[in-house]
Amino acid sequence: MLDIHDLRRDFTLKTLDEKQLPDNPLEAFEQWFKEAVEAQVYEPSAMNLATVDALGRSSLRVVLLKELKQGGFIFFSNYDSRKGKQLAGNPHCALNFVWHELERQVRIEGFAEKLSPEDSDNYFEVRPPKSKLGAWTSPQSEVIPGREYLEKLYADFEKQFAGKGVPRPENWGGYLVRPSLIEFWQGRSNRLHDRIQFRLENEMWTKERLAP
Numbered sequence: 001m002l003d004i005h006d007l008r009r010d011f012t013l014k015t016l017d018e019k020q021l022p023d024n025p026l027e028a029f030e031q032w033f034k035e036a037v038e039a040q041v042y043e044p045s046a047m048n049l050a051t052v053d054a055l056g057r058s059s060l061r062v063v064l065l066k067e068l069k070q071g072g073f074i075f076f077s078n079y080d081s082r083k084g085k086q087l088a089g090n091p092h093c094a095l096n097f098v099w100h101e102l103e104r105q106v107r108i109e110g111f112a113e114k115l116s117p118e119d120s121d122n123y124f125e126v127r128p129p130k131s132k133l134g135a136w137t138s139p140q141s142e143v144i145p146g147r148e149y150l151e152k153l154y155a156d157f158e159k160q161f162a163g164k165g166v167p168r169p170e171n172w173g174g175y176l177v178r179p180s181l182i183e184f185w186q187g188r189s190n191r192l193h194d195r196i197q198f199r200l201e202n203e204m205w206t207k208e209r210l211a212p
């Protein structure tokens, strides 16, 4: 058996100073995101999304950040999926980015709201045709009888929309996560990591340092 506890790493790449980050955490995030893209981090837009069900039980999955605007973080999904139902019951959620190549993590807490149908249409419009059909084909998070079921659905929708545009399914669209807390974490030597947190209070962001 592999000795998991021996897989230890000292983080020495970078440092994070309060003054390095802009006072607006969304600007700070944009700066870090740009650096992640420039460093060719693998899937820089992949973020964990945590939601809770009606009994307060949490669940977590990866989604892709598609836009940073309207004061928050935008991803797209199926509104009837497990996450969609959980967000409809409780819009409080959390996001987490890990950019190992830069020894960085960003934690976000806030609440999710659906994008307007027009904004979802605009994004759906620029998706590749096969992805558009994929959105129709997946009753996301439902139990299905087998792989063939999906392939048959895909073929049926392909026929149905042949020669016409593929419209956005009504149960597919965007969510905007409006943040109330954002933490930037930079790994440092000897576990003395840098953690700078932004908290929204009375519509103003407060910047503070946390113990690692």
Ligand SMILES: Cc1cc2nc3c(=O)[nH]c(=O)nc-3n(C[C@H](O)[C@H](O)[C@H](O)COP(=O)(O)O)c2cc1C
Binding pocket: 043, 046, 059, 060, 061, 062, 063, 064, 065, 075, 076, 077, 078, 081, 082, 083, 084, 140, 141
């Ligand atoms: C790299 C990666 C990117 C993903 N991006 C999305 C996404 O943008 N939207 C989405 O609905 N699911 C995405 N998924 C699939 C989700 O992780 C998840 O399986 C799916 O949304 C169903 O989750 P749910 O049952 O909790 O609703 C992605 C998975 C991975 C690994």
